[in-house]
Amino acid sequence: MDRDLEESGCEETLKLLREAHREAIPEAHFAAVRARVLSELVSGRRPWWRGIWAGGFAAAAVAAILLAAFWPKHMLQRQVVGQGLSPDNRMVAQAGHALPLQLLPTASVRHTIGRRKRLPHNEAPAPYRVVGPPVPQHLMVKLVTNDPNVVIYWITGE
Amino acid sequence: MAAVAAMEGPDERRETIAAARAGDLEAFDLLMRQHERLVLATALRLTGNMEDAQDISQEVFLRLYKNLGKVQAANALPAWLYRVTVNACHDLRRRKPPSEPESSADDLVASGMDAQTSLTQAERRRVLEMSLRILPEKERAALVLRDLEGLSTQEVARALGSSEATVRSQVSKARVKVHDFVERYFSPRGKRL
Numbered sequence: 001m002d003r004d005l006e007e008s009g010c011e012e013t014l015k016l017l018r019e020a021h022r023e024a025i026p027e028a029h030f031a032a033v034r035a036r037v038l039s040e041l042v043s044g045r046r047p048w049w050r051g052i053w054a055g056g057f058a059a060a061a062v063a064a065i066l067l068a069a070f071w072p073k074h075m076l077q078r079q080v081v082g083q084g085l086s087p088d089n090r091m092v093a094q095a096g097h098a099l100p101l102q103l104l105p106t107a108s109v110r111h112t113i114g115r116r117k118r119l120p121h122n123e124a125p126a127p128y129r130v131v132g133p134p135v136p137q138h139l140m141v142k143l144v145t146n147d148p149n150v151v152i153y154w155i156t157g158e
Numbered sequence: 159m160a161a162v163a164a165m166e167g168p169d170e171r172r173e174t175i176a177a178a179r180a181g182d183l184e185a186f187d188l189l190m191r192q193h194e195r196l197v198l199a200t201a202l203r204l205t206g207n208m209e210d211a212q213d214i215s216q217e218v219f220l221r222l223y224k225n226l227g228k229v230q231a232a233n234a235l236p237a238w239l240y241r242v243t244v245n246a247c248h249d250l251r252r253r254k255p256p257s258e259p260e261s262s263a264d265d266l267v268a269s270g271m272d273a274q275t276s277l278t279q280a281e282r283r284r285v286l287e288m289s290l291r292i293l294p295e296k297e298r299a300a301l302v303l304r305d306l307e308g309l310s311t312q313e314v315a316r317a318l319g320s321s322e323a324t325v326r327s328q329v330s331k332a333r334v335k336v337h338d339f340v341e342r343y344f345s346p347r348g349k350r351l
Contacts, residue, residue, distance in 0.1 A: 010337040014305050017336065020286035021203065021306040023279055029208060030194045033215040034187060040220060041183060 057145065061152035068138075068155040171232035179226040190219055196236060196307075197243050203302045204247040206291055210254075214246045221246075240309070240317040244299050251295060285343060289336040296320075300328035301336065 143152040171192070177185035197218050201211035221242055222229075229235050290298050296318070303314045304325070311329075315322045 010333040013337040013340045014333065016282060016340065017286050017289065018306060020279075020282035021199065023283065025195065025198060025202070029198060029212060030191075033194065033198060033212050033219070034190050036212075036216045037190065037219045037223075038183060038187060040216070041186070041223060 057152060058150050061143075061154065064154055068157070071157065168232055171235075175226060175229065175232055175235070178223070186223060189222075193235065193239055197239055200240065200243050200302060200307060201247060203286075203290055203306060204244065204299060205250065206287060210250060214243060214250060217246050218242050237313060237316060240303060240307070240313075241319075244303075244317055247299075248295070285340060288343070289339045292339055293332050293335060297328045297332040297335070300325050301332035304329045305333070 137157075139156045141154040141156075143154065145152065174185050174188055174192075178189050194215065198211055198215045201214035201218075202208060205211050205214060218239060222239070229238055290302070293301065299318055300314055303309045303317055304311065309317070311322050311325050314329075315325045318325065
């Protein structure tokens, strides 16, 4: 290395640069780096028990979502369908409910000019067909927690 | 740092690394104190400013904490730190190019100091910073590690991930450029090195 330096004539230059490089760096810069590193490490190490409440809350939220998703809907609909009807119609509505209501045969609507064609009796729409289960209204509540990874959705029926 | 390092022998260093690996933050703090000058000074020469050098140092020590298991021997730690520091500086340069265009040697010389001014610490520092700034990134890294940090050609080659022949060539070119710059810096004022 020394021979190379002598050949290139850089010895004095490098001596100057080395002297500058060896100048002490103020201790405050080192302390700042150490503090930043340690604070990063400490914040990354959370005690195990601090995560429990968040985990429990998340599990409860998942359970609630699953419950809402798989709740037997036909039970709700049966209760709703018969309300407000006379006993005869209620029986019809319940009998009709043996089939899915969406599959009940509906009368086709034809728009014609002039005299309306009378439908045969067997194709006439029954008055009780207008009665159907109301569309279930869902209420969704979004709960935001301190942990950005945990967001809780609470979905309820009517 | 030198004082801290001198107080510890190889056995103590091995124990410090083992304790830090086990999660002892005090041991890791000691480990940082032993090597902080190596990392910060190298980063400072490679990046050219203290703010970036501190960011680099923080990143290097966090990587060290995560990879303590991979550092087998205490003797291998400085080489590992040099390599990671150089790579981190390289990554930073790619992410965040220098904010101001690198000046040519002539521009820098023109803004030099008065002829009568003696070589104070501040002036020496300024010459060092300016002369490193004119070098391409790889030549700068080779010069800093070889001539300022005093590593062998083999160690520099390992840190930079290149061959010894390449390092010799880079160092040689860098020395000539720096020498030329320093001569021009002082020559208009009649001061020669």
